[in-house]
Amino acid sequence: MEKLTADDLMTLEDYARARTQFRHQIMEHKKHRFVKLGDHARLIFENRQTIQYQIQEMLRIERIFEPEGIAEELDAYNPLIPDGCNLKATMMIEYADPDIRKVELAKLIGVENKVWLRVGNDAKVYPICDEDLERDNEEKTSSVHFMRFELTPSMISALKLGETLTAGADHSALTIGVNVADDVRTALSEDLDTPPIN
Template sequence: MMMATKITPESLLSLEQYHKQRPQIRERIIALRKRRTVHLGEHLTLIFENEELMRYQIQEMLRVEKIFESEGIQDELDAYNPLVPDGSNFKATMMIEYTLELERKAALRRLRGIENQVFVEVEGQKRVYAIADEDLERTTEDKTSAVHFLRFELTPPMCAALKSGAQMKVGCDHKEYPMHLDGLSPETLAELVSDLD
């Protein structure tokens, strides 16, 4: 199987180049992120990451922090490259969103463990539950975090089915937040299929 492209220092724009191209890049990224975002109800959002979104995150971090030394650049690559899909999986940033702080605090206590109960289900196949937070544990005994990083590992038959036009359900079966979408928009599904080798 072909390995997905990882972002290298040589493939990044210099701070000056990025500054000049940033308005056009930003416009493209906003549209891309919208196509790769799935809302599960009002409070759970999944952004299915890809190489282009992670490249943008890295370039933004380098710009904001004014990082141009190779060591600092490598630190950013090490942080964001793990979120680039590997060709047989989807990787997503999951956000639990509540406007009011009191409501958010109560929800994060109630939704403890939700990161392990988010799934994708390719038409005609078994559910695949997320492998959450492989970099560090984000849930304590008292509450879950508002942000989690998820990986959904697919089997070759699942990948083949998606490439052949199968639909995919995305959902959560946490007892405090049961929610699912029976199908994705054609644009979102096409984006996700493009992550597969």
């Protein structure tokens, strides 16, 4: 999956005109890229379209139009686009009440390293997490984590052939396993390159 360049982005003026329709398209697209892990955690699997939307929104919010600023946003977000042999996700831990959130995030320290994906009956794949910066401290975990799940060629082939995909977490405060819906599994398999035949 190709990384984004400045040529792929709309100007602030063009984005202002296209934003309503573009946002609607992305929200529809994202419906097939969510996996809920219980009531308060979810994985949002990123791809080129979702990352373009995030960059366009950041440029809009920050009123960034100079080439240097655009390049910084591209450098920050392009690593979240899958590379063909992996799936990349943003984990969101969501509690509306800030007091409850503080308590629960304290219980969930290290949860990002205990999340997993599994293709069929293969081994669980645990992610490489938060490569941009450390998001835990001694008191709590972050409510947002970035994850990279590296898959073997055989896992990728199986997924593309329709093998089941499950997701879960093996943390003391979040122990769960869920079947990934067929439409989500299909969408995620499209993020992966077909392995070469030896």
